[in-house]
Each structure stands twice: as C-alpha cells, then as structure tokens.
Amino acid sequence: MAAQNDAGGHLSAVPSPEEQAGLERFNALIAEDSRIEPRDWMPEAYRKTLTRQISQHAHSEIIGMQPEANWITRAPSLKRKAILIAKVQDEAGHGLYLYSAAETLGTPREVLNEQLLSGKAKYSSIFNYPALSWADMGAIGWLVDGAAIANQVPLCRASYGPYGRAMVRICKEESFHQRQGFEILLELAHGTEAQKRMAQDAINRFYEPALMMFGPPDGDSPNSQQSMEWKIKRFSNDELRQRFVGMIAEQVKVLGLTLPDPELRFDEEAGRWVHKDLDWDEFKAVIAGNGPCNAQRLERRREAHENGAWVREAAAAYAAKKAQKAQVA
Amino acid sequence: MAQPVATSPTEEGQRHDGAAWPLWEVFVRSSRGLSHVHAGSLHAPDAEMALRNARDLYTRRNEGVSLWVVASEDIIASDPDAKGEFFESPQGKDYRHATYYKKSEGVKHL
Amino acid sequence: MDHSLDSYGDATASATRVTPGNALRPEDIAIQPERPSQAVARYAVRLGDDSLILSHRLSEWVSRAPELEEDVALGNIALDLLGHARSFLSYAGLAWGKTEDDLAYFREEEEFRSLHLVEQPNGHFGVTIARQLMVSIYQDLLYAGLTGSTDNTLAAISAKASKEVAYHRDHAVQWTLRLGLGTEESARRMRHALEILWPYVNELFLDEPLHDELGDAGVRPSALKAAWEREIAAVLEEAGLEVPQTRAALCKGRQGEHSEHLGYILAEMQVLARKHPGATW
Numbered sequence: 001m002a003a004q005n006d007a008g009g010h011l012s013a014v015p016s017p018e019e020q021a022g023l024e025r026f027n028a029l030i031a032e033d034s035r036i037e038p039r040d041w042m043p044e045a046y047r048k049t050l051t052r053q054i055s056q057h058a059h060s061e062i063i064g065m066q067p068e069a070n071w072i073t074r075a076p077s078l079k080r081k082a083i084l085i086a087k088v089q090d091e092a093g094h095g096l097y098l099y100s101a102a103e104t105l106g107t108p109r110e111v112l113n114e115q116l117l118s119g120k121a122k123y124s125s126i127f128n129y130p131a132l133s134w135a136d137m138g139a140i141g142w143l144v145d146g147a148a149i150a151n152q153v154p155l156c157r158a159s160y161g162p163y164g165r166a167m168v169r170i171c172k173e174e175s176f177h178q179r180q181g182f183e184i185l186l187e188l189a190h191g192t193e194a195q196k197r198m199a200q201d202a203i204n205r206f207y208e209p210a211l212m213m214f215g216p217p218d219g220d221s222p223n224s225q226q227s228m229e230w231k232i233k234r235f236s237n238d239e240l241r242q243r244f245v246g247m248i249a250e251q252v253k254v255l256g257l258t259l260p261d262p263e264l265r266f267d268e269e270a271g272r273w274v275h276k277d278l279d280w281d282e283f284k285a286v287i288a289g290n291g292p293c294n295a296q297r298l299e300r301r302r303e304a305h306e307n308g309a310w311v312r313e314a315a316a317a318y319a320a321k322k323a324q325k326a327q328v329a
Numbered sequence: 330m331a332q333p334v335a336t337s338p339t340e341e342g343q344r345h346d347g348a349a350w351p352l353w354e355v356f357v358r359s360s361r362g363l364s365h366v367h368a369g370s371l372h373a374p375d376a377e378m379a380l381r382n383a384r385d386l387y388t389r390r391n392e393g394v395s396l397w398v399v400a401s402e403d404i405i406a407s408d409p410d411a412k413g414e415f416f417e418s419p420q421g422k423d424y425r426h427a428t429y430y431k432k433s434e435g436v437k438h439l
Numbered sequence: 440m441d442h443s444l445d446s447y448g449d450a451t452a453s454a455t456r457v458t459p460g461n462a463l464r465p466e467d468i469a470i471q472p473e474r475p476s477q478a479v480a481r482y483a484v485r486l487g488d489d490s491l492i493l494s495h496r497l498s499e500w501v502s503r504a505p506e507l508e509e510d511v512a513l514g515n516i517a518l519d520l521l522g523h524a525r526s527f528l529s530y531a532g533l534a535w536g537k538t539e540d541d542l543a544y545f546r547e548e549e550e551f552r553s554l555h556l557v558e559q560p561n562g563h564f565g566v567t568i569a570r571q572l573m574v575s576i577y578q579d580l581l582y583a584g585l586t587g588s589t590d591n592t593l594a595a596i597s598a599k600a601s602k603e604v605a606y607h608r609d610h611a612v613q614w615t616l617r618l619g620l621g622t623e624e625s626a627r628r629m630r631h632a633l634e635i636l637w638p639y640v641n642e643l644f645l646d647e648p649l650h651d652e653l654g655d656a657g658v659r660p661s662a663l664k665a666a667w668e669r670e671i672a673a674v675l676e677e678a679g680l681e682v683p684q685t686r687a688a689l690c691k692g693r694q695g696e697h698s699e700h701l702g703y704i705l706a707e708m709q710v711l712a713r714k715h716p717g718a719t720w
C-alpha cells in the first residue's frame with residue numbers, strides 16, 4: 001500500500017501545527033521502539049533515506065541474480081542446478097518484496113526501475129565482480145549472502161514496518177542460501193586438487209568485496225548516525241563487519257581453506273576482530289561504475305526491460321479490454 | 330473518516346511506462362482453520378495474473394492453502410491522522426475484559 | 440550465526456510458515472529397491488530428456504523475463520521440469536547402475552532422446568509461450584494417462600508431475616490469451632511464434648516399437664493426438680489465433696538425431712562436469 005504523499009510532505013521553515021503534531025507523534029513512536037507504518041506522518045528526510053536504502057537493497061537483489069544465473073546452465077550436477085535456480089529465483093522474489101516495501105513510501109516501482117536503468121541508483125558493489133568459476137557459487141553463498149544476512153537480521157527490527165516485515169521474510173528464506181554456498185565449498189575442499197584450488201581462488205577474490213558490503217568505515221559513513229537515531233540501522237558498519245569476519249574466520253577452518261588476510265586476528269584487549277585494511281578507493285570506483293561488470297549488468301537489465309515492453313503492453317491492453325467488456329455487460 | 334488508500338502507482342500522471350501494471354495486495358491462508366493474513370504486494374496486469382503471480386511469489390515454500398488478491402486501490406483504510414478519535418473509545422473500558430473482575434478470581438470454571 | 444528470528448517477534452508468522460512438503464523426490468527414487476525393465480528405462484529416458492532440455496531452455500530466461508514477477512514464474516516452471524527430469528532419469532538409471540548425473544552429463548548427443556520441439560531456442564517471449572502451450576498440453580495429457588501406468592514408479596512420478604504441468608498449462612494459456620488479444624504487435628508475434636514452431640509438433644505423436652514393448656506401462660503418443668489438437672485449437676480460438684497450416688518437419692529426436700541446437704545446449708550443460716570426471720559437487 002502506498003503512502004499518502006499529501007499529508008505532511010515537506011517541512012517548511014516554520015512547521016504548521018499539523019506538521020508539529022506529526023513530528024511529535026513520529027518521535028514518540030521511535031522513542032518507544034514502535035513501528036512507523038506507511039500512512040503515518042514522517043519527516044521527509046526519513047522517507048527519502050528509506051526509499052533510497054530499500055530500493056538500493058531491491059536493486060542489489062535483482063542485479064545479484066546475474067552472476068549466479070551465469071552458472072545455472074553449467075551447474076555440474078542436477079541437484080546443484082535445482083538449488084541454484086531456486087536461489088536465484090528467491091532473489092527475484094526478495095527484490096519484489098523490497099520494491100513493494102519501497103513503494104509504500106510513495107515511489108512507484110517503475111520510477112525506481114528507471115533510476116536503476118539510468119545508472120542514477122546504486123546497488124551493492126559486489127555484484128559488479130564477475131562469477132568466474134563454479135566455486136564462486138559457493139563463495140557468493142557463503143561470503144556474500146553471509147554478509148548480507150549479518151546486515152539484514154538487525155534490519156528485521158527496522159523502525160519502518162514494511163521494511164522490517166520484508167526483511168523477516170527474506171532472512172527466513174536466505175538461511176538456505178548461505179548454507180548451500182558453504183556446502184558447495186565444502187564439497188570442493190574435499191574434492192580433487194583442481195577443485196580445492198578453485199575453492200581457494202574464489203574465496204581469495206570474494207573476501208575483500210564481501211567485507212566491504214558493510215559499507216565504509218564508521219568515520220566515513222555520513223548517513224549512519226541519522227539512520228541509527230531513526231532506528232533503521234541498529235549497529236554500525238564496523239561493528240557488523242568485525243562480527244562477520246569473526247564468524248567466517250572460524251567457519252573457514254571447517255573448510256580447511258584460508259582467508260586471504262594475514263592480519264586477521266582477535267584483539268583480546270579490545271574484544272574485537274581486526275582485519276587488514278580494505279581498498280576503499282576500489283570500492284568507490286566500483287560503486288561509481290568502474291567495476292569489471294557494471295556496464296554488463298545494467299545492459300542486461302535494460303535489455304530485459306526493453307524486450308519485455310511489448311509483453312507488458314499486451315497484458316495491460318488485454319486487461320483494459322476485459323474491464324471495458326465487463327462494464328458494458 | 331475512511332478513505333481510499335492513495336496508491337500512487339496507479340494514479341494518472343505518475344505513470345512513466347504506459348504499460349505499468351497496477352499494484353495488488355496478497356493475503357495468504359497458511360492452513361485450514363486460520364485467517365488469510367496480509368503477506369505483501371505485487372504487480373500484475375489483472376486479477377487473474379495477480380493470483381498466479383501471488384502463488385509463485387508468496388507460496389514457493391508451502392506457505393499457503395488459499396490466496397486472496399485485492400487491488401491496492403480498492404482497499405479502504407482508516408485515516409492515520411484521525412487515529413486518536415477513531416481508536417480512543419475502547420481505551421479505559423477494561424470492564425470489557427475478564428481480567429477486570431477480581432472478586433470472582435479462584436472460583437472454578439468461571 | 441543464529442538465524443532464528445523468533446526473538447524478533449515475527450508478526451507475520453502465520454503468513455510465512457514454511458515446510459518442505461512431502462512428495463516423491465528424485466533422491467528417494469535413486470535409492471528405491473524396484474528396478475525398471477529395460478523398456479521402461481528407455482521410456483523414462485525419453486520423458487526425462489524432454490523435461491531436462493525444456494527446463495534448460497526456460498532457465499535461460501532467468502534474469503531476462505519481461506517483468507520480475509514473470510521471472511519468478513518461469514523459474515518455477517523450470518524447477519518443476521527439472522524435478523521431473525531428475526525423477527525419470529534417476530529411475531531409468533537404476534536399470535543400468537547409473538545416476539541422474541551420469542545420464543545428464545556423460546551421454547553423447549546421439550544418446551539423448553529429446554523432441555526437437557523442446558530444443559528450439561527461446562526466441563522472444565511469445566515463442567517461449569507458444570512452445571510452453573504446445574508442450575504443457577501434451578504433458579498434461581501424457582501424465583494424466585501415465586498416472587495409470589502399470590509401472591508403479593512411473594505412475595507415482597507422473598501423479599506429481601501431472602499436477603505441476605496442469606499449472607504450466609494454465610500459465611501458458613493465460614499468456615496466450617493476453618498476447619493473442621492484447622495489442623496488434625503481440626498478436627502478430629504470437630502468430631509468427633506458432634508458425635515457426637508448428638513443424639515440430641508432429642514428432643510429439645510418433646509411436647515407436649518401444650511402445651509395443653511397454654504395453655500398459657506407457658502411453659502411446661499417437662493416442663494423445665486427437666485430444667491435443669482439440670484442446671490447443673480451443674485455446675487458440677479463444678485467443679483470436681489460428682491453428683497454423685505449416686507442414687510437419689521430419690524429426691528423429693527419439694532415435695538420437697536432433698536439431699542443431701542440442702549440441703550447443705549440451706556443450707554448455709556438460710562442460711564443467713566433463714572437465715572434472717569423477718569429481719563430486
């Protein structure tokens with residue numbers, strides 16, 4: 001359900017009594033850890049921040065289908081093929097849940113889609129890296145979905161109701177995504193020398209980009225503070241990142257493989273994990289569009305959208321004709 | 330007090346693509362004996378396709394035995410700004426609840 | 440990591456209850472004690488190959504569909520078909536000590552028994568829908584018949600598949616109506632799609648000596664023809680489309696002579712498995 005745009009849109013310099021009352025109620029709901037629902041009054045900045053975050057998240061799911069779809073037709077066993085189709089299909093589903101949540105804030109999906117196709121909207125930079133081997137299906141499941149889940153579990157409690165509800169559904173479904181990825185790597189790690197090399201190579205390539213999925217370091221993340229105050233975000237980027245790296249540091253031992261990070265250790269004194277410095281220049285370059293696959297990923301979306309135009313038009317025309325007939329009858 | 334929920338996607342002038350499909354709300358009955366519960370929404374050109382898309386999108390894991398779809402624009406919702414007046418009356422009428430009656434506590438089968 | 444979400448007060452619990460469901464799975468068939476006869480195994484390969492190749496084609500749509508909702512729908516159908524293929528191939532393999540993967544990944548092109556129709560490229564969405572319409576009506580009739588097979592396993596696989604392909608058929612019918620009656624362009628594309636695929640329809644109904652051997656364990660393809668023609672004609676008529684008058688192509692997919700497309704499909708499908716023979720995944 002879409003939000004009502006007219007009630008309490010923009011805060012003018014002098015808030016009207018309605019805006020003042022709306023803001024007070026909004027602040028009270030946030031303070032008591034309640035949820036904001038679509039038709040509640042909300043500050044314009046809250047609406048904008050959420051629309052941006054949720055739609056970026058949705059775009060990431062949709063673009064994220066591509067590196068994995070790249071291996072569906074080549075999956076090395078029929079069981080793995082079935083799992084991979086189900087997983088990529090889930091991602092389309094997750095994109096849809098999230099677009100629905102974003103739409104409740106008042107921006108229609110077609111507008112969000114246009115923002116993606118025009119390159120105006122961002123999405124998770126990791127999907128601009130190529131999936132080069134079958135082991136990448138494992139690394140993406142284990143590391144990329146793992147990082148995503150670490151990010152998403154706290155979002156189940158996000159202050160915006162539809163976002164939190166979408167995340168609950170997504171997290172439930174994604175629990176299989178990370179496991180299937182880990183098991184792909186586990187098979188490879190216990191397989192032939194070539195398979196083992198394939199697995200280690202995939203981990204080497206995805207480790208850093210996966211850690212960067214949590215976003216820039218806290219000191220360099222200007223929007224984080226406000227999002228925490230609004231209870232959209234519950235933990236800082238660095239908190240989530242070091243928690244995640246601690247988990248995978250243990251899990252990699254089960255695989256009998258290594259993480260490409262000689263500096264990785266648990267700092268007993270600080271009570272937190274320390275990892276190597278990440279290449280944030282590369283991160284920014286990839287976000288800005290210079291990743292190995294940015295152009296390819298967007299072009300695929302554009303192509304699907306353009307090739308599908310006549311189909312969408314036909315279905316809309318059919319619906320209109322039917323409705324007209326029903327009216328006459 | 331009640332008013333249609335403004336569904337921006339179907340409002341004229343908001344459409345960028347002449348063929349954009351309208352929004353539908355999906356309700357799932359997870360098993361016999363339970364109510365249909367709102368699960369989310371989706372886009373579809375018409376009701377028949379909305380039902381099928383709902384099946385594919387919201388029941389991939391055996392979540393349901395029955396589905397409803399409703400055009401989002403057909404939902405009539407209470408006005409959130411009038412929440413105070415609309416939902417004030419039941420507040421404080423605790424005599425509507427069994428827990429209000431203390432003196433009969435401990436009496437069996439009551 | 441603790442993935443349990445209970446602590447987050449799942450307000451939508453009753454709408455998100457998930458269960459694996461209970462149905463016959465390929466994994467169960469692979470370990471069942473009953474072995475198929477040689478004839479049943481050869482027949483199961485035909486059924487399995489059709490579904491496997493069509494599933495492959497549909498999976499090529501993933502991330503390319505006209506709308507995201509349709510991406511999910513086509514993915515579902517591809518998954519159903521893959522499930523049927525795995526069940527049939529697992530069962531067939533029991534006759535020869537082979538697994539579903541042995542049969543899918545390590546047979547040569549001429550050993551495949553798929554129909555030319557399922558090998559045809561996706562083309563635009565209308566071509567895919569036309570192919571779906573043809574195949575799903577066929578499989579709907581076929582599995583309805585096979586549910587009564589004297590071979591218990593074929594009957595059981597078909598009983599599950601029958602319900603699923605009934606949905607595939609519905610999906611194809613809904614889209615045929617929308618494309619046939621939607622816009623001028625969609626009707627034109629749909630007519631073209633039917634015409635280019637129609638030559639491969641004839642092969643669906645060719646009997647083989649194998650069907651004599653099978654007796655009541657199988658379904659004679661020629662026996663499905665009249666019902667198929669009647670049913671597809673009814674759908675096309677409702678959609679404002681016509682049954683094409685194109686001539687039948689000479690197809691010998693059941694004898695291992697395939698369309699030129701299958702070689703490419705298999706090259707892609709088998710490349711990784713063959714690069715690492717003996718490996719497990």
